[in-house]
Amino acid sequence: MTAQQKLDPATEAMLKSQKAGPSPDHIRKVFEDYGACMSRGDTDGILTLFAPDAYIEDPVGSGKQVGHAALRKFYQGGFDAMGGPLEMKLDGAVRVAGSNAAAAYIVKTLNHTEPFRVETLDVMTFNEQGLITSMLAYWGPSNISPLEK
Amino acid sequence: MTAQQKLDPATEAMLKSQKAGPSPDHIRKVFEDYGACMSRGDTDGILTLFAPDAYIEDPVGSGKQVGHAALRKFYQGGFDAMGGPLEMKLDGAVRVAGSNAAAAYIVKTLNHTEPFRVETLDVMTFNEQGLITSMLAYWGPSNISPLEK
Numbered sequence: 001m002t003a004q005q006k007l008d009p010a011t012e013a014m015l016k017s018q019k020a021g022p023s024p025d026h027i028r029k030v031f032e033d034y035g036a037c038m039s040r041g042d043t044d045g046i047l048t049l050f051a052p053d054a055y056i057e058d059p060v061g062s063g064k065q066v067g068h069a070a071l072r073k074f075y076q077g078g079f080d081a082m083g084g085p086l087e088m089k090l091d092g093a094v095r096v097a098g099s100n101a102a103a104a105y106i107v108k109t110l111n112h113t114e115p116f117r118v119e120t121l122d123v124m125t126f127n128e129q130g131l132i133t134s135m136l137a138y139w140g141p142s143n144i145s146p147l148e149k
Numbered sequence: 150m151t152a153q154q155k156l157d158p159a160t161e162a163m164l165k166s167q168k169a170g171p172s173p174d175h176i177r178k179v180f181e182d183y184g185a186c187m188s189r190g191d192t193d194g195i196l197t198l199f200a201p202d203a204y205i206e207d208p209v210g211s212g213k214q215v216g217h218a219a220l221r222k223f224y225q226g227g228f229d230a231m232g233g234p235l236e237m238k239l240d241g242a243v244r245v246a247g248s249n250a251a252a253a254y255i256v257k258t259l260n261h262t263e264p265f266r267v268e269t270l271d272v273m274t275f276n277e278q279g280l281i282t283s284m285l286a287y288w289g290p291s292n293i294s295p296l297e298k
Contacts, residue, residue, distance in 0.1 A: 007293070008261070010230035014211050015290060024291035060246040062163050081159035092240050092253045095270040095287040097209040102270045102287040104241045104253050112157070121244040121251045123272060123287070138244040138251040138272070141164060142173035144156070 021099025022130035028094045030124070030132065031103050038107070041085035043076045051131040058137035059120075083111035091119070099126045108147060115147035170248025171279035177243045179273070179281065180252050187256070190234035192225045200280040207286035208269075232260035240268070248275045257296060264296035 007015075021027070030049055037045035047068050050056075055066040056074065065074045079085060091104040102123040109115045120139040127133050156164075170176070179198055186194035196217050204215040205223065214223045228234060240253040251272040258264045269288040276282050 007265070008230060008263070010227065011293075014208060024289065028291075059163060060249045078159065081157060093268040093292065095253070095268055095289070096291050097287045097289045100209045100287060102251065102253075102272070104244070104251075104270070114157070116156070119242045119244055121253070121270075123251070138246045138249060140173065140244070140246045142177075142245050143242065144160075 021128070022126050024094075024096040026130050027096050027101045027124075027126060030126070030130070031090060031094045031101070031122070034122075034132075035088040035090060035105060038086050038088035041079045043072055043079065046075050047071060049132050050135075051127055051129070051133050054131070054133050054135070056135040056137070058135070059139050060136050082109055083113075085110055099128075100124075101126070117145050117147050119143040170277070171275050173243075173245040175279050176245050176250045176273075176275060179275070179279070180239060180243045180250070180271070183271075183281075184237040184239060184254060187235050187237035190228045192221055192228065195224050196220060198281050199284075200276055200278070200282045203280070203282050203284070205284040205286070207284070208288050209285050231258055232262075234259055248277075249273075250275070266294050266296050268292040 034046065034049055037049070050068065050071060052068055053066070054071065055064045056071060057064045058074070065071055087108040087110055088105050091106045094101055094103040100123070102121065104119070104121040107118040107120055118139055120137050120143065123136045123138070124132050125134045183195065183198055186198070199217065199220060201217055202215070203220065204213045205220060206213045207223070214220055236257040236259055237254050240255045243250055243252040249272070251270065253268070253270040256267040256269055267288055269286050269292065272285045272287070273281050274283045
């Protein structure tokens with residue numbers, strides 16, 4: 001939004017109560033970095049984005065993984081199961097509501113014997129240091145489709 | 150996902166614990182209907198999608214609105230403030246994780262004196278009857294841009 005743009009009072013009122021958080025630019029960059037780390041299979045890089053006590057649930061409904069040790073096991077285990085990195089690209093703009101944000105991604109297997117594509121969508125919360133405190137991933141069977149080998 | 154497609158055990162394991170909910174097709178249609186009702190300013194139509202005790206927070210951080218009476222006031226108040234309906238179209242696929250789902254939208258004002266566009270993203274939960282039990286909308290100032298008049 002440009003600084004000059006006038007919003008109507010109703011829209012202003014809806015926004016003014018959002019808790020301040022890290023800048024939208026920082027949050028957008030974390031979503032980009034997360035996808036880049038996934039795309040090169042960089043578990044250490046992923047962990048640098050998360051607060052020490054952060055939790056994830058990927059996909060929603062599968063149970064929470066809490067803390068760096070559990071996250072390391074989850075991400076490294078995922079790369080191991082998939083034969084390496086997964087291409088992960090933003091699918092549209094990152095939506096930022098204060099210290100909460102969400103964005104859609106497209107994930108593609110790169111080294112899997114039965115290649116597939118997943119439409120996923122991650123909701124993240126951030127602390128004042130700009131680290132991810134939670135990540136919930138929305139995807140299921142209806143979002144998976146086979147890729148040409 | 151086609152019934153024939155084989156998933157690796159790791160992906161199967163991530164999905165099997167998702168609570169069953171309404172079908173992905175139903176959930177996708179609710180997201181489409183929600184956008185269609187917004188686009189014609191149909192407050193009654195919006196309310197038919199929600200369980201009686203549903204709550205919304207739009208945007209996240211602005212406080213919850215609980216129950217049909219509060220939702221009616223919120224949506225009708227929004228249409229009144231915007232001079233009528235808001236065009237609301239899905240921006241990518243609806244992601245369905247059991248009874249939880251999320252999708253990005255693009256919203257455009259249709260009758261506003263200072264027309265603008267908002268990239269938003271809604272996370273919804275559903276009950277067994279297929280009604281929305283909660284809706285959280287992710288958007289903020291960085292997702293608003295002016296439109297040509």
